[in-house]
């Protein structure tokens with residue numbers, strides 16, 4: 451007689467019980483994260499979990515993720531090249547579309563060369579590892595993105611953390627460091643704060659102390675600077691001042707992926723040594739083709755960048771009129787720091803009930819006590835939509 455399949459769930463293993471205890475602890479701290487499911491393309495108005503909301507939480511700052519020209523380029527390239535790239539770039543996955551995009555990214559950023567990497571997370575992780583060894587030192591702003599931190603931790607370099615944008619502290623650390631290979635790594639625009647790194651001063655310190663400067667421009671690339679080339683263009687810094695530039699293609703460009711840009715020697719070194727580049731499948735060629743079109747749209751439609759800047763000004767003026775506390779961010783990332791996790795969740799829940807979706811950002815994404823609503827603007831928001839968000843937020847702050 452064969453045993454009937456048991457309908458009882460299997461007894462919990464110690465492994466499962468440990469996971470559940472860790473999850474319960476996170477829940478108790480109000481740090482549990484949940485996903486919501488979209489039924490629409492990216493836009494100011496989204497269909498989420500079956501209802502319509504106005505979203506103030508995406509990184510699609512220029513509203514390109516569903517741009518007809520870019521969608522058409524994606525479609526055409528998929529018809530020609532298919533979907534998968536088939537292998538890593540070093541085996542047989544490097545297509546003409548990837549190659550053209552690298553040349554266009556190098557031109558756009560004013561660098562000798564650029565290298566496509568499948569995600570910004572991988573680019574940061576891989577670059578720090580490739581550029582340092584056990585005799586190196588990495589200097590990191592405390593608020594750097596998790597992918598830079600993970601890169602620093604995985605590398606064997608000594609890691610020095612300096613307080614956010616604190617040039618004096620960094621200078622003291624650089625002066626005291628004996629290492630001959632020093633790398634300063636910072637975000638160009640801080641992802642949860644929206645403020646910028648003082649890159650001209652950082653480049654000055656790097657020069658004085660013979661360090662290399664690496665900038666993660668995930669949030670500036672595509673809209674900052676006169677032509678949208680990012681935070682380096684904004685400050686007028688070239689490859690000599692910022693020898694290692696990382697930009698992402700999934701935010702302002704509305705596509706997916708990332709790149710590293712710099713000298714011929716940098717890119718050749720990364721091709722040899724950047725492990726996430728060497729050991730990972732190349733992006734689909736159609737994504738590269740869509741990204742090339744996104745670069746063309748950025749060139750052809752400067753009004754999108756102007757609109758984004760106008761929205762930032764409108765948001766700040768309208769928040770001030772309502773006595774909503776602002777930070778000194780001049781970018782589309784406008785945080786409202788609320789302090790504790792429970793209040794942040796309550797405020798975000800309250801806004802969602804009124805049809806506004808904003809991110810409730812809590813530790814460990816931000817430091818302890820730094821929970822916040824992360825409001826982000828996109829070029830297709832209306833001024834009246836910004837005003838109505840702020841009215842709802844004002845009422846929420848009074849209730850919670």
Ligand SMILES: *Cc1c(COP(=O)(O)O)cnc(C)c1O
Nearest residue numbers: 569570571595641668698707708
């Ligand atoms: C989003 C982001 C990344 C990661 O880029 P992906 O392409 O999404 O992996 C890296 N750095 C910063 C500052 C980011 O905001």
